[in-house]
Amino acid sequence: MTRFTRLLASTALALSVAAPAMAADSELTVFDWSGFEIDGLFTDYVAKHGDVPTFAFFGDDDEAFQKVASGFKADAVHPCSQMVSKYRDAGLIEPWDTSKLTSLDQLDPKMLESPVFKDDQGLWYLPSYWGATAVAYNTKEVPAEDVATLQVFADPKYAGRISLPDSSDDVWALAYLATGVTDWTAITEEQFQAAAAWLRTVHPNVRAYWADPSEQTQLMMSGEVLIAWSWNDGVALLQAEGFPVGFQREAKEGASTFVCGWVNMKDGPGNEDKLYDFVNSWLRHDAAGALVEGLGYGHSNTVGMSEIPAETLVTAGLQPVSAPSLPQVPNDPSLRERQLQEFELIKQGF
CATH class of the missing domain: 3.40.190.10 (Periplasmic binding protein-like II)
Structure with missing residues (x-):
């Protein structure tokens, strides 16, 4: 296999x-x-x-x-x-x-x-x-300049063509980065609300919240999805199939580890x-x-x-990079539970 x-x-x-x-x-x-x-x-x-x-x-x-x-x-x-x-x-x-x-x-x-x-x-x-959670994209369909920023996930140009992980930690890491935060161990109420608002802006563009790398891989290979917030293994699987995939870890706002x-x-x-x-x-x-x-x-x-x-x-995608990073280190358990509950609401359109 x-x-x-x-x-x-x-x-x-x-x-x-x-x-x-x-x-x-x-x-x-x-x-x-x-x-x-x-x-x-x-x-x-x-x-x-x-x-x-x-x-x-x-x-x-x-x-x-x-x-x-x-x-x-x-x-x-x-x-x-x-x-x-x-x-x-x-x-x-x-x-x-x-x-x-x-x-x-x-x-x-x-x-x-x-x-x-x-x-x-x-x-x-x-x-x-x-590993890293960063931007995987179809290099034949998506110009490199489009994925130079995490705001690509909110771009109406890609409505219905993006995928995010059905993982609260990774999605909030993306949202914090996109709103200028690289440390989730000291999140303020203002930062939480800004990240939540950004996720609500992105939600209508999401084709699917992938449950595992195989689902992400299928979505991208089928052409349904052009851009995904991805782990390393999703990219490795696409590379193994000869799919034209890039892994952007140096977006202006950064990536997560x-x-x-x-x-x-x-x-x-x-x-x-x-x-x-x-x-x-x-x-x-x-x-x-x-x-x-x-x-x-x-x-x-x-x-x-x-x-x-x-x-x-x-x-x-393991080489040193020159970009901001949000490490997913242990954070406040109560914040993590709040993020999880808020993410469920966002996925339901609330």
Whole structure:
């Protein structure tokens, strides 16, 4: 299968996660993003145990949290950083045993610069990868100058031809950037209202709020959508199909970045030794190439990333850029809940 058809298959499985979606090693259950079942990430685990773990899949962070908060049992979950405080506050996770982590000293220390991730109680979060949310566009139909600004999403010229993620965090990151904000840890009421008003202006232009990269990819390949607010993997999938796609991370107002990683679920049903074998396989330095090649994301292992050719990083959209950035770091949980509720209203046309 191509990366595109593989993601379509995993996305179909992700539509039903009441039970594990891809059964394999029954002694370890991993709740992960659809599309991340890339062989090169699990090489050491498979070599030792003969098979991959049992996987269940999700399409967005809030879906994953609601699932485990409602009783779905997994040994590890793969949320992005802004969700970690929610898992901690709900009492769902426990610290990692750092003595069992073989590549911890190779992980980018900047990805752990938060007391939400690491405090005197221990290490709560293992950063695994980072990416960008930026402007994907059809290079044959959309002039580069049009995507030099995020205001392209509000341009009547593209009414019905744009797509945004059905992800509150990413949509609000876009709205804050478009209204001049690059730090969402100290949002004022005026900034919130300006971003909400901008999203309401954009909403009539939206063809669809994509649920996962495979849906975004289909929308763009069909020609229905010309411009999307996209993660790296949506672009990687289009590139793999030979589609004329650009990834604009240097719009005047900037782009967003995010870090995701592993949390250790309290009272996980599986084998703890296998859990550590799994995360150690995922975080080893030679897994970086498989991740960049497969999904276009940057790995948290700095040794592994140092071995990736510069041209490969450019193709994946991981090169350094000169533009504003809004990092999706942990923010006020009450603000995040307010954003989520407001986004639901906006999607309904209110």
